[in-house]
Amino acid sequence: MxxxxxxxxxxxxxxxxxxxxxxxxxxxxxxxxxxxxxxxxxxxxxxxxxxxxxxxxxxxxxxxxxxxxxxxxxxxxxxxxxxxxxxxxHMESLPEEAFVEREYSNREWNEMLDSLGEKYRTILLLYYLENFNTREISQILDMNESTVRVRLKRGRDKLVKEYSFVSPAVSVL
Missing domain, CATH: 1.10.1740.10 (RNA polymerase sigma factor, region 2, helix turn helix motif)
Incomplete structure (x- = not known):
């Protein structure tokens, strides 16, 4: 279609x-x-x-x-x-943003992604939310596929390390 x-x-x-x-x-x-x-x-x-x-x-x-x-x-x-x-x-010390109520899970996911650097955040978003594979992500971001795989793994590891204190029985990814 x-x-x-x-x-x-x-x-x-x-x-x-x-x-x-x-x-x-x-x-x-x-x-x-x-x-x-x-x-x-x-x-x-x-x-x-x-x-x-x-x-x-x-x-x-x-x-x-x-x-x-x-x-x-x-x-x-x-x-x-x-x-x-x-x-x-910018002259303002605090940026003015529109108030938008989002589902708790979306807020939690966004907070988790925000805690990562841009190089990990973009790859995790493309991989998990947009369902691109590592080859496609490498094409989108103009980088070597092995670099994408490494950053995907490191991004996952950072999330697991940072959020593993929540509950040992819950897997983050």
């Missing part, structure tokens, strides 16, 4: 493109949130990603790599925002 939408979208079918982007909205949002943690920036990234996908979709060579290609676009847009943020000096 998705490959059919991609083929039709590549041929200029706007309805197919909108359905395709709608099906990927949550995935784009989650990944952008992992990087930016700011509702406004995340919304901008999702919009920018949709626009980039629309403009560049004809350049996608193989439909089966659409999601990998799209995730790479999200990550590149996030990295650009982070570069710009580093150059901006």
């Amino acid at each position: 998705e490959r059919d939408l991609i083929k039709r979208a590549k041929q200029g079918d706007q309805d197919a493109f909108l359905k395709l982007m709608d099906s990927q909205m949550q995935t784009m949002y989650k990944l952008a949130w992992t990087y930016l943690k700011n509702e406004d920036n995340v919304a901008d990234i999702v919009q920018d990603t949709i626009l980039t996908c629309f403009e560049k979709l004809p350049t996608l060579r193989d439909e089966k790599y659409f999601k990998t290609w799209m995730m790479k676009i999200v990550i590149n847009h996030c990295k650009n925002v982070l570069k710009k943020e580093k150059r901006i000096v």
Whole structure:
């Protein structure tokens, strides 16, 4: 079904493109949130990603790599925002964020991921929440697959070490 939408979208079918982007909205949002943690920036990234996908979709060579290609676009847009943020000096000591009530398990998962460095957090998110394999993650992040496997293992180990005090009978991952 998705490959059919991609083929039709590549041929200029706007309805197919909108359905395709709608099906990927949550995935784009989650990944952008992992990087930016700011509702406004995340919304901008999702919009920018949709626009980039629309403009560049004809350049996608193989439909089966659409999601990998799209995730790479999200990550590149996030990295650009982070570069710009580093150059901006914020005057407020506490950032103002919108209050959003989330399920307890999502908050707990996000807190666990936040305790890791970005290099582990992104890989764990792509692996466990988006179900990418290590080869696909290596393509998305432009890194060696063995590096992805090592960071995946180290990220798991850090989580287990940090959260093993909760209950020895409960496995974190």
